[in-house]
Amino acid sequence: MTRRARRNHTPAFKAKVALAAIKGEKTLAELAQLFDVHPNQIASWKGQLLDGAAGVFGLGAAGSTAPPAVDLKTLHAKIGELALENDFLSGALSKAGMLSAKR
Numbered sequence: 001m002t003r004r005a006r007r008n009h010t011p012a013f014k015a016k017v018a019l020a021a022i023k024g025e026k027t028l029a030e031l032a033q034l035f036d037v038h039p040n041q042i043a044s045w046k047g048q049l050l051d052g053a054a055g056v057f058g059l060g061a062a063g064s065t066a067p068p069a070v071d072l073k074t075l076h077a078k079i080g081e082l083a084l085e086n087d088f089l090s091g092a093l094s095k096a097g098m099l100s101a102k103r
Helices: 011-023 028-035 039-056 072-096
Strands: none
């Protein structure tokens, strides 16, 4: 018995199979034979689709692809703080003779 190579299914294929399972016109065994996928995998995709379906109609559906708001001043302050710490520590290590390799 030979092992089948691991397959990666596209999200569109998974949605197509899960929607067919939700329709209920065919059994999982029939769908598994039709799409050449294990019935447990179809049940898993169906569950994922049902769990994530509420997000489609949620309040943030249109803005869900937008990145979250970032406070640039806070990030610049943190970068400056870390740069200052790096400079201080590299100076202290070089004075102690522990910094052997320069970048």
